[in-house]
Structure formats: C-alpha cells, structure tokens
Amino acid sequence: MAAAAQRLVAAVVVLVACLALPAARGLNITAMLNGYPDYKMFNKYLSETKVCDEINARESITLLVLGDGPMSTLVLDADQSLAGIKNALRLHAILDYFDPKKIRGLPDADTMTDTLYQAGGDAAGKMGNVKISTLDTGKIAFASANPGGKYEATMVKAIKQMPYKLSIMEISAPIEFDGLFDTPSATNLTRLLEKAGCKRFASLITSTGVLKTFEDAMDKGLTLFAPNDDAFDAKGAPDVKKMPSADLVTLLKYHALPSYNPKPTLKTVSRAMRTLASTASGKYNITVDTRGDAVTLNTGVDKSRVAATRHRRHAGVLHTVDNLLMPVELFGEGPAAAPSPGRSGARPVAVGRGRGLRRRRRRPTRRRSRRITRK
Template sequence: MAGSHRCLVLLAISLAAAAASAHNITAVLDGMSEYTLYNSYLSETKVCDEINSRSTVTVLVLTNGAMSSLVSNLSLADIKNALRLLTLLDYYDEKKLHSLHSGSELTTTLYQTTGDASGNMGHVNITNLRGGKVAFASAAPGAKFQATYTKRVKEEPYNLSVLEVSDPITFPGLFGSPSAASSNLTAILEKAGCKQFARLIVSSGVIKMYQSAMDKALTLFAPNDDAFKAKDLPDLSKLTSADLVTLLQYHALPQYAPKASLKVTKGDIPTMASTGAGKYHLSVDSKGDDVSLDTGVDRSRVASTVLDDTPTVVHTVDSVLLPPELFGGAPSPAPAPGPVAADVPAATPAPETSAPAPAPKAGKKKKKAKSPSHSPPAPPSSSPDLAPADAPVGDDADTADTKKSGATAVAMSFAATVACFILAVASLL
C-alpha cells in the first residue's frame, strides 16, 4: 500500500510537470484573427520557442493595428527584442493586475535574459492608475506609460497568461542594434576561439556561401580550435577541395535556429550540404538546457551562442561534425604533431620455408579507403589552406535580411502520464 501511495505521489508530480510545459503560444493564438500579425512574428523570430520553454509566463499581445505600427520601420532583430520585452517571466491574470502590492510592481521580461539589456532595462513597470486602468512602461528612468491593459485572451493558471495591451513597450536604445550585415563573421569566429574554422571557410570560399545565406536565414555550428586537435579527428588535409566544401556546408543550416528552437527540434534536419532525401542531415538531442548534435558518426555539444541576430545565429560546438557520407568508414586520423616514434621496427622479409604459407583470411584483409560520396562542386579557388589555427584571417562583409520560417512545436507527454495515473488508481480498487 505504501508503495502504491508513493507511486501516486510521483505520478501527481509528473502530471504537474507535464501540464507546466504543455503550452504552445502559437497554437493558443491560432484562429484569433485580431492577432495574426503578432503570431506570425512570434514564429518568424522564434520568440515562440523561448516562450514555450518557460513554465510560467505572461504574454502581452498586440492587435494587428498596433503590431503594424510597431514593425513598419524595424528590422527583424529589433522586432524580436520588442516581443521579448512584451513577455513577462511571471504569471499575471486580470485579478493579480488589479491587486498589485502598493499599486505598482517591477517584473522581469525575456529581454532581460538575453544579456543585451543594460541595468534593469529588461524589466517592465506595472502600475495601477486611477479609474481602474493598469499601465505598463519600461523600467528606464523617467519612462512614460505607453501601454494599458485591454482584455484577457487566455489563462492557464499558473503557467500561461495571454493579455491584450494597447501599445508596445519601448525605451530609447531598444532598437537600432548592429545587424548581422554589419558584423565581421571571421572576427566573431576568431574572438570565440574558432580561428581554424574561420581559416577554412575563407580559404575554401565557403564564407561567400554563408554571407549569401545570411540574407535569408543561416544557423552556423562553428567547431572551436580544440575540436581540430582531437586525436580521433580524420586528416582533413586528405579531403578534396569539393569534399572540404561539403564538410563546411554540413556545419550550417539554411534556417534560423537559436538554441531555444534546437531544444524542441525533432527528427533529422537538412544542412546546406543536403542534396537529397536523408543526405547530409543532422539530428538534435536535448536534455534540459544541454543540446547536442548527432551526425551518425560523432556527437557534438552546442557550447555557446556567439551571435544571435535574426535571421542569423552562430553557435560554437565542441567537435567537428563528421557526416557519414564522407566519413562512414573507419576514419584515418590526422598525423599527430611532433616527431614520429622511432621504436617501431621495420618490417623484414620472412625466411623461405618449404611449408606453404596460409592464405590470408578475408576478414583480416585491409580494406581500401572508401571514396567519398558525391558532393556539391567547390567554388573556383586554390587548394584550401590548412595552416595552423592562429594564422591571420581577412575581413568579410556580411549581409542580413528577413525570411519567414515555420512555427515551433512543443513535445508533450501529458496523455501518456494521465494513462499511467489511471492504471495506478485502477490497481488500488
């Protein structure tokens, strides 16, 4: 009986956890015609994934008219920051808004978590005004109340609250941040400790492909310099120019995928090297806040994000991503640095003998290296430079624009947990 009781307690906790992570903001707003523009930008900027990853959140939504005024002269990166500032990391329903302690409260927003907010600029001031109105303003000194509470849209106590407000919340300096187009990609990679990767994309010409993709959408996985020193890394200098280009394209996605989006990604995802169904794909594995990439040959952890400027994001990874199409067989490791060991005896011919030599076993025969799969042609350039990682790299000019991307989906185990709960209760009857 005690064991059954413990089981019920654990199931109850599981039910609560499943319910807490079950909300999907884009699904909530689907079918509400007055918020279609707001909802589309949640998906395009991937702020929806950041919202869905939070167990407790309040989303302040704007009607199509208010949203049109906001986005008219803004870049996609600025729109993303505006949406983050409208996302409160606490639960506020209509009752709580009208019963604030001392009539005013300062609360944290998603924008504060980005690290881009200076001081308390990522906070929002909520205040009860005369006449029963509730107003919202930036926490910046001297900021005026810009938005007022209009109506409630959806409440899922105490996990998700969706409230309509009259206007966006802004402050001087929120908009106009440098875009990916003005960023020097190689300088960013070098500063992040990815000098060897920066050398390769420049010497191979792949950097031009990346720059062209940044106009639409680009996610880059840049191996750090330690990844190129791994003992089991194949000798990349033996790759043809075309195969090296394919390998570098394999480290990029033709879509905008910040870490929050990677955490909810299911199944295989195509890379810039993908030329057909199932070719040069990656799979994502996430546990909590840790995200890893699986190629089928090796795995690599997404270590950090060094640039997130919609629609371009650059992540660093701990290992070089090895596609099975190029490295499906046993890879030949790169030669170790330093002098070669001299204690290996040279092979000498065996003395003649009258006994016939046994035939070699088929299984023991050394296999010839398998030629790499067909890969996209390399851009016209000289042989790629595989010099040491600390060599200098030239500057590059990057460009960025906007592109619509699909909405996200949140994995839910609620139904399965409920079924387990029912079975456990039934066993006690």
C-alpha cells in the same frame, strides 16, 4: 478482495500519470493562441521569429499580446524587418508572472521588470526592461524603461492565467522606444569565433571563402555549430590539410543551418535538418537528438553535443560543439551496433536440394562511399 485492491491501485497509478502529463509537456504558446483569432498576426510572428520557442522554455512568463490592428502598427514601425519585429516581441515577454490582481497590489508606482529582450543582451543598459503601473484611472498600463517612456499601452483584458507559470494579457498598443528596431548591418563573425575558442574554424572559413557564405546567410537566418580548437586534434578527426578543397568547403558548410535556431528551438526538432551543404536530394542533412536539456547532433558517422551558446543576436546564433561534424556522404557510415544473436538481418540462402538442405547466410552487401582519411 486482493484482486480488487490491485485493480484499485493500478487505476490510481494511471490517473496520477495522466494528471502529470501536462506539466511534463510544458508550454506551447502558439497552440494556446491558435484558439484566439484576434491574435492571428501576433501568433504568426511568434512562430516566424522563433520567439515562441524562447517563451516555451521559460518556467514563468507574462506575455503581452496585441490584436491584429496594433500588431499591424508594430510591423509598419519595424519597416517589416523580421529582426526588428523579433526585438519587439521579446520586449513584450516579461520574465515573471503577473496577473491583474498581482499588479494592482504592487507597492511602487513604477515596477521595473525584465524581458526576453533585456535578457538577450541586445538592449543598451536597462532599455530592454518594461515598467508596470496602475494609473489614477484604475487602468493597468505598461511602458518601456526608456527615460521619459509614457504609459501608452493599457491592459484590454486578461486572456489566460496559469498561476506562477504563464499569464497572457492583451494590451491596447505596442510598447516601443527609439532604437528598438535597429539591427546591426554586419557582425564580425571571425572575432566571435575566436572569443569562443574556435580560432582554427575561423581560420578555415576565412581561407576557403566560406565566411562570405555565412555572412550572406545571416541576413535571413543562420545557426552555426563551431567546433572548438581541440576538436581538430581529436581521435578520428580528418586531417583537413590533406582534404580536397571542394570537400573541405562542404565540410565547413555542413556546420551551419540556413535558419535561426537557438537551443530552445533545437530541443523541439525531431527530424533531419538541412545544412548549408544540403542538396535537393536530401544529402548532407543532420539530425538533432534531445534528452532533457542536452542537445546532440548526429551525422551518421559520429555525434557531438551542443556545448554552449556563445552568441545569439537577431537572425544569427552561434553554438559551440565538442567534435567536428563529419557527414556520412564524405566519411562513410559510422560503426554499426553489434546484431542480436539470431537476428543478423541476413537473408538465408538454400544450398542443395530436397530435405535436409544446408542453409548459409549471404553476407550483407556493403555500401560504397567515398572516404576521407581520418586520424
């Protein structure tokens, strides 16, 4: 009887663990939409703009999707600009749960809702909001909060609802307003860095000419990991004043990725990522480690946490880090962990002949690498 009871308890524990898995894994909006071929283009741009990662990171969201026809209209209205399309997709992601039943029960004729676009700080005033209403015809309709915005987008059908977490509804037309697709021609990167407490990094990229490289990359996508001013005085940090100019340029480029990666995207990465210093042979890559909400960058020499996101706009994002990111190709490998007793990994070498031969361990060869003086 005792054994049977133990087996029953074990089975219940396994069942509870299995039921808990979906909640732990969270959303994967692109995987959900893969089962609906009518939204192939919408899903494609969710991935290309990384808006999918922002959606997946939310605890409660309503996504207004477009079929391929209306989505083609949106792409043309944006002049095929990925930054403009990104603005529009974020406008179609409402930061609350709404299903048809909830909408029909709303007391006001016009209910204002926040969106990813409004939350990102790119909208002027409340222009990034979306208003919801039930028309006299009984149709559920959506419009921009722009004064005079007309209800031209109506609900076609409810696609998927996960109460209080996710609602996906198809709408008949894109929600747009004048200025939605406008993107700045340039961003004053040095000013952003100085405001973020990274004045020394800003000065270095300016004096070395790396600033121009970063600015050119922002058109296609740039993720910048900017060390704060204290990072340059930290123990073990290199003396940048004594570094050869070519090595200093490489070090600075190592602090940037040639793609747009907000924190929700970084949390999904489980591989080495290319930096602006990376070579075709895979040198100067960086590894991202995630634990809970914390994101850590591993260079092979040291680690640094992503402290804060100071700026996120269109194709560029600025994160601050606590330490300089030192690539192993310039500074050699970091200290290895102490080996476990009896498992040093060294290959035993026989000395002498016959029985009772003595065995000694051959010292592991050390990898030679160019080292730069550190403090």
